[in-house]
Amino acid sequence: CTTIIGSGLDIPNANTIIIDNASYFGLAELYQLRGRVGRYKHRAFAYLLVPGDRVLSEDAQKRLKALEEFSTLGSGFRIAMRDLEIRGCGNILGGEQHGQIATVGYETYTQLIAETVAELKGEPVRRRTLPLFEVAVDAFIPEQYVPSEAQKITLYKRIVGIQNEDEVDEMEAELADRFGKPPAPVKRLLAIMRVRALGGEAGVKRIVASSGAVSVELESGQALSRGRRETLSQEFGGRLDFAWSENPSITIKLQQDGGEDPIKVAEQLTRAMAEL
DSSP: OHHHHHTTOOOTTOOEEEETTGGGSOHHHHHHHHTTSOOSSSOOEEEEOOOSSSOOOHHHHHHHHHHHHOOSTTOHHHHHHHHHHHHOOOOTTSOOSOOSHHHHOHHHHHHHHHHHHHHHHTOOOOOOOOOEEEEOSOOSOOTTTOOOHHHHHHHHHHHHTOOSHHHHHHHHHHHHHHHSSOOHHHHHHHHHHHHHHHHHHTTEEEEEEOSSEEEEEESSGGGGOHHHHHHHHHHTTTOEEEEOSSSOEEEEEOOTTSOSOHHHHHHHHHHHHHHO
């Protein structure tokens, strides 16, 4: 019956559904079954019956709890995510509903899969890691700009996966084409990714920006040769301080009147370093 009902059985006046042995159904099936009532103006009731003479399995309890928790309109995405947590994502090339994704995390798991596929195809494997960028600004996708929660999650994932400046430009153009002119928080988010991409090309390990200075920590001292230090000092008018305490670093002081944007200054510095 779940296949027939899940395919779109629509009885607008139906306001009550009774599901016997609900513990045997999957979460997606229960969600579809529950959605067959309350499709019009009438208040609806869904009764999920479970056996009273035996203990439910842990997964069955989680499924029923999720259905109870996500009962508002538009909960389908959250139901799907909870179902993914309960069942697991499955092995990419197999039918099992388990794997190592819970151990290493979704991002690392998909990265490992992508690297393995590239190796099997004989393609170069890209293992570039962008530097961290610590800056206290609002950088996000506002709900007014992208109302769909699912779309925002997809966009965040793509933005985090950016590896070079060209991809930043492509993302900015795509956002403008799909959703209109990006608001200030989105522009700052893309600007941060631009700085991180430039920093990756320049061998930067970490960037810290505040209202008073921007500090760039390098992976090694090779990027701070005497010639490069002189070139950077000339370009920035002697505003740079070089240090070798723990890790080699460059610090540029910002104007005291607060007229400089730390992200913009970080972009100028990392771009100059990448072009050396």
